[in-house]
Amino acid sequence: MTAARDWRGLLFALPFLALYALILIFPLMRGVWLSLNQVDLFGDGHFVGFGNYARLLHDPVFGTSLVNTFEVTLMIVPPLTVIALFLALALNRAGKGAAIIRGIFFSSAVLSVTIVTLIWRFILAPDAGLLGEAWKTFGWQPLPFLSDEHLVLPALALTTIWWSLGFPMLLFLAGLQQIPEDMYEAAALDHSSRWTTFWRITLPSLRRTLVLVVMLQTAAQLQLFGQSQLLTAGGPSGASRTAVLFLFEAAFGRWELGYASAAAEILFLIILAVTITQYWATGRATGADGGR
Amino acid sequence: MPTVAANIRRGRLTPLGWGGLIFGALIMVAPLLWTLLLSLKNNSELVGHSGAALHGPYTFENYVAIFGNSLTTRWLLNSAIVALGQTAGVLILASLAGYAFARLEFPFRRTLFVIVLLGLAVPSQAVILPQHELFAWLHLHNSYPGLILPGLVAPFGVFFMTTYMRGIPRELDEAAMLDGASRWTIFWKVIVPLTIPAQSTLAVFTFLGAWNDYWWPLISATRSDMYTLTVGLAAAQMNYAQTSGLGYLMAQAVFASIPIFIVYIVFQKQIVRAMAGAALQ
Amino acid sequence: MNRIAAALLLILALASCAQRDNKTHLYLQRFFGECGAEYGGNIDVAHAQGECGIITTLVNRFNAQNPDIHIDVNVVAWPGYPQLTAQMAARDPPDLVTMHEGVISDYALKGLLEPVDSYLAKAGISPNDFTDASRLGVTIGAHEYGLPWDTHGGLFHVNTALFAKAGLMRDGKPVFPNSAAELMAQAHQFEQRTGKPYLIQSLVGDPAGAARNLYTYMMAQGAVLFPDPHHIKLNTPKGVEVATFFRDINVQHLGTRNMDTPAAIAAFINGEGGIYPTGTWMIGSFEQEAETPGRPLYKSYAVFPYPRLWGKRVEYVSGHSWVVPMRKRTPKQREAIARFFKFMAAHNYDWARTGHIPAFKSVLADPRFMALPHRSDIAPLAAMGRQLPPYVQRQSAIEGLVGEEAAAAFTGQKSVPQALADAERRVDELLGHLD
Numbered sequence A: 001m002t003a004a005r006d007w008r009g010l011l012f013a014l015p016f017l018a019l020y021a022l023i024l025i026f027p028l029m030r031g032v033w034l035s036l037n038q039v040d041l042f043g044d045g046h047f048v049g050f051g052n053y054a055r056l057l058h059d060p061v062f063g064t065s066l067v068n069t070f071e072v073t074l075m076i077v078p079p080l081t082v083i084a085l086f087l088a089l090a091l092n093r094a095g096k097g098a099a100i101i102r103g104i105f106f107s108s109a110v111l112s113v114t115i116v117t118l119i120w121r122f123i124l125a126p127d128a129g130l131l132g133e134a135w136k137t138f139g140w141q142p143l144p145f146l147s148d149e150h151l152v153l154p155a156l157a158l159t160t161i162w163w164s165l166g167f168p169m170l171l172f173l174a175g176l177q178q179i180p181e182d183m184y185e186a187a188a189l190d191h192s193s194r195w196t197t198f199w200r201i202t203l204p205s206l207r208r209t210l211v212l213v214v215m216l217q218t219a220a221q222l223q224l225f226g227q228s229q230l231l232t233a234g235g236p237s238g239a240s241r242t243a244v245l246f247l248f249e250a251a252f253g254r255w256e257l258g259y260a261s262a263a264a265e266i267l268f269l270i271i272l273a274v275t276i277t278q279y280w281a282t283g284r285a286t287g288a289d290g291g292r
Numbered sequence B: 001m002p003t004v005a006a007n008i009r010r011g012r013l014t015p016l017g018w019g020g021l022i023f024g025a026l027i028m029v030a031p032l033l034w035t036l037l038l039s040l041k042n043n044s045e046l047v048g049h050s051g052a053a054l055h056g057p058y059t060f061e062n063y064v065a066i067f068g069n070s071l072t073t074r075w076l077l078n079s080a081i082v083a084l085g086q087t088a089g090v091l092i093l094a095s096l097a098g099y100a101f102a103r104l105e106f107p108f109r110r111t112l113f114v115i116v117l118l119g120l121a122v123p124s125q126a127v128i129l130p131q132h133e134l135f136a137w138l139h140l141h142n143s144y145p146g147l148i149l150p151g152l153v154a155p156f157g158v159f160f161m162t163t164y165m166r167g168i169p170r171e172l173d174e175a176a177m178l179d180g181a182s183r184w185t186i187f188w189k190v191i192v193p194l195t196i197p198a199q200s201t202l203a204v205f206t207f208l209g210a211w212n213d214y215w216w217p218l219i220s221a222t223r224s225d226m227y228t229l230t231v232g233l234a235a236a237q238m239n240y241a242q243t244s245g246l247g248y249l250m251a252q253a254v255f256a257s258i259p260i261f262i263v264y265i266v267f268q269k270q271i272v273r274a275m276a277g278a279a280l281q
Numbered sequence C: 001m002n003r004i005a006a007a008l009l010l011i012l013a014l015a016s017c018a019q020r021d022n023k024t025h026l027y028l029q030r031f032f033g034e035c036g037a038e039y040g041g042n043i044d045v046a047h048a049q050g051e052c053g054i055i056t057t058l059v060n061r062f063n064a065q066n067p068d069i070h071i072d073v074n075v076v077a078w079p080g081y082p083q084l085t086a087q088m089a090a091r092d093p094p095d096l097v098t099m100h101e102g103v104i105s106d107y108a109l110k111g112l113l114e115p116v117d118s119y120l121a122k123a124g125i126s127p128n129d130f131t132d133a134s135r136l137g138v139t140i141g142a143h144e145y146g147l148p149w150d151t152h153g154g155l156f157h158v159n160t161a162l163f164a165k166a167g168l169m170r171d172g173k174p175v176f177p178n179s180a181a182e183l184m185a186q187a188h189q190f191e192q193r194t195g196k197p198y199l200i201q202s203l204v205g206d207p208a209g210a211a212r213n214l215y216t217y218m219m220a221q222g223a224v225l226f227p228d229p230h231h232i233k234l235n236t237p238k239g240v241e242v243a244t245f246f247r248d249i250n251v252q253h254l255g256t257r258n259m260d261t262p263a264a265i266a267a268f269i270n271g272e273g274g275i276y277p278t279g280t281w282m283i284g285s286f287e288q289e290a291e292t293p294g295r296p297l298y299k300s301y302a303v304f305p306y307p308r309l310w311g312k313r314v315e316y317v318s319g320h321s322w323v324v325p326m327r328k329r330t331p332k333q334r335e336a337i338a339r340f341f342k343f344m345a346a347h348n349y350d351w352a353r354t355g356h357i358p359a360f361k362s363v364l365a366d367p368r369f370m371a372l373p374h375r376s377d378i379a380p381l382a383a384m385g386r387q388l389p390p391y392v393q394r395q396s397a398i399e400g401l402v403g404e405e406a407a408a409a410f411t412g413q414k415s416v417p418q419a420l421a422d423a424e425r426r427v428d429e430l431l432g433h434l435d
Helices: A004-037 A053-055 A060-090 A096-110 A113-124 A128-137 A152-164 A166-177 A182-189 A192-207 A207-221 A225-232 A243-253 A257-285 B006-011 B013-039 B050-054 B061-068 B070-102 B109-121 B124-137 B143-155 B155-166 B170-178 B183-194 B195-214 B215-220 B229-236 B246-280 C002-016 C050-065 C081-089 C101-108 C118-124 C132-138 C161-165 C180-193 C207-220 C237-251 C262-269 C282-291 C333-346 C348-352 C367-371 C395-411 C416-432
Strands: C024-030 C067-074 C098-100 C152-159 C273-279 C301-305 C313-318 C322-325
Touching: A004 A257, A004 B070, A004 B109, A004 B124, A004 B143, A004 B183, A053 A257, A060 A166, A060 A207, A060 A243, A060 A257, A060 B013, A060 C207, A096 A166, A096 B013, A096 B246, A113 A128, A113 A225, A113 B013, A113 B246, A128 B013, A152 A166, A152 A207, A152 A225, A166 A207, A182 A192, A192 A207, A207 A257, A207 B109, A207 C180, A225 A243, A243 A257, A243 B124, A243 C081, A243 C395, A257 B109, A257 B124, B013 B050, B013 C333, B061 B070, B061 B246, B070 B109, B070 B143, B070 B155, B070 B183, B070 B195, B070 B229, B109 B155, B124 B143, B124 B215, B124 C081, B143 B195, B143 B215, B170 B183, B170 C024, B170 C098, B183 B195, B183 C161, B195 B246, B195 C367, B215 C081, B215 C348, B229 B246, C024 C333, C050 C067, C050 C237, C050 C333, C050 C348, C067 C237, C067 C333, C098 C101, C101 C132, C101 C322, C118 C333, C132 C322, C152 C161, C152 C282, C161 C180, C161 C322, C180 C237, C207 C237, C207 C273, C207 C313, C207 C395, C237 C395, C237 C416, C273 C282, C273 C395, C282 C301, C322 C333, C333 C348, C348 C367, C395 C416
Parallel strands: C024 C067, C024 C098
Antiparallel strands: C098 C322, C152 C273, C152 C301, C152 C313
16 A cells, blocks of 8 residues: 555544544643643633642542542442343343333433432432332331432442443343354253353353443543532532532632643543553453454 | 243243343333423422322423423524534544544554544543633634534544444455445445444434533523523523422423433334444454 | 535524614523513513512513613523633623622622623612612622622521420510520420421531521621631631531431431421521512411411521621623613613512512612511511622632531531631632632
8 A cells, every 4th residue: 555545544534533633632732731820710820830730639629539439430330330231131132021121221311410310319318209208118217318428429329320221231232132143052052051151152242342331431430420519519528529520610610720620630541541451451351362 | 942042032031030120120210200290290389299299180381381481492403403413423523533443544543543542531521611712712602513513522433433343344345445446435335334223323322412411502502592402491490490490390301301212212223233333343 | 415404504594693673782691590481571570470580570671661772681590600701701791690799709800890880870879779788799899890689698487386386486476596505495495395306407418508507607706707818717716616506406406417408498398397597589489388278387487587696696698789791882782781770770679579688778668578578577687698708709619618518517527626627728728829
């Protein structure tokens, strides 16, 4: 292939790349620059080097928000993945019944975060919520999900899992449909049990889907924001403040543009590191049986 | 003789299994039914008594109120334009770029692909202010391009189309190339038709995201005739909406979700088929 | 495909067509919701109900009475500051905006708001006409930065049936404490006789409420909350005393603990506690309950400003005002703004029907106002009301920080000195980084 031809390939990617550079990379770079300045929304600001970053390191509120973000991600991603996989296995069949139930499990995904949190407030609020009422019928004291610092993150996780099930479930369903029938036939000849078939055939075949789901969900949940802002405003006492809520408050509430940008860059680097680590780890663990 | 595979794929689920699934589905659907019931109640009846939703009288007054607002149809139209525009844009850009990354050789291909993937890690809240500044310079606020453009740079579409296209056997386009077809012809005549399922999946998720987006339209569309439905409905609420206009709020939720739900039902089959391609390559 | 594209282009073309007429256009941006369905072209202000209904009919009426002016209304989601800030950053702000008085300093000190002295003068309004609370709310230095429109703040909403059961009614009025110790004693008495909590509190997701309690009773003791523009003083003996008091209420189970605002409202409406301290804006809803036979609050509702527990009888309040963002305007537009101010000032009574306290002394003295339910009881708020000093910027963000820490202190999540010290540190850090 000639060099000229090489460059022509770029033409196909160019429309996207040009917009990408203008609307995402440029603002990202501008964010990096802002993070090195002390600047508010309207001021000219002045250069402070890594001052904002140093300040962040000593800001316990930011530290707590990072810890909260990790905790809530850990509470969401594993159960979400397992439940979605289980649902896909159970619902991977023809028939009206399965189709309807698939639809139901996907239905929550069409709601916007505003609506999701509004609905879940009614479920979680201890004095008026559905869960509280259910608890009371068993004669138990309703749990203060939104006001207890140890329960609030699980409550956010529960809400998020309910909301986000649809997408991973669809990914797994799709993955299941790609497994060649003859692999199962071979297993049948060996008189393998369902469990053996699952561990030997289904799960290995779903490996890439699994990696994809975990990576996408991890990256998404590390950016969790709306649920925390709308359901608890980050409370009680900051126990449900996530990193994105922190930077949102800094930017829109306190107009601390430089400080918020620095927090954003740190979060960006963390998500990047986590994603790359996951990719690398899963790539090594499963590298033996190839794939591209 | 039914094979095990057939058993797993189409076979019977034990009654216990069905019971569990239906129980789970009930848990999923209960909050939605609750929303629907609340939306059918008079607002003042609900103040302090949300349990009143469990019994009649029911009324459509909240839905009437939504349509009574002269701007609602306008917001619906804006949302449709923005969501469709973003969907069309993402499909075009992501398919072109996906084709380039999956099939073509050009300088810095790998580097550029990695740079695109890095975008997955950028929290949108981190760039929203510089983006706002940029769009102010370009005089694009309160315009359809201003509402549509930021959604076009989502890296997921490119990632998704690239992996899907990598799964298409190379023999197909190599055969076309031997026939003397240009890159463009191969892309348009061979690759694109094969990616229709992936296009529908990406379409549904882009549409969904665009339809439910809140923060960008909130700060970019500041004139009420340019609001999208999410922003317009939020603005229509009183300040302490959660306490006074619960039924109205829930009616809005139902109303705003209907179009996406229709989209999902229409495309359900394609979505699942398409995911297959992307997920397994 | 082409047809769709053509249709889209047509829509775009239609959308970009602005109306052209000979009127002077003012662009007004407000919250309070959208109720065009009910009040579309209605100019019958006297029969409009609620914030949204009243403001909508007022603007309609102004347009009808001023054929040479047209006010284009833009309704934003409450509180509307992210949008306003975005508009200012894009150099395209509206002409008239609803703004909480505590937020004015943020914009005014950045030169983003016009002083409105000249508009007031042209409209024949003197700042002396404003109530004390309102005047303090819009004045920075020698200038007024907005037309005050109401004062709103915390009130003790009372269930008088439960108060009677608790033996806390005298001459048809609830007995209020005059000191912290008295409140505790009455709360215990209430609890013993009714079996219900004395206070209904929304301590979840409501930092403004917690901040209001702390500010109010520290101010009552004469505490200087902001000795200078860059520091807050909360971790003082006075602050500790107030926070400990609210914490004791929880420790002794005299108030509800796990409620957010909607839950607390529901609890009060359902007669599950004696007092719900919340804002003026709830009067309408509660009064409606009080007039509906069969409801727990039927004929059992009264409302008063916060009682004196320490020192002076003052209360931390806020208010709505109309401000004019800085931008180029024609003389005709300036004239129109002055006429709008005059009109709104003349109709301040109508707005007071929402439950908010009027911004003008004349309305406070108006028999029509005093004849509205409960208004004579809550009118003192106009004189008691105190705002934070105007040199304090980011008041709403500070309220969020202080409220979060105060709530942690009240509920026992942190020790009182720890919470107050944390609040001081966070606020000082914010203020210290302002230019």
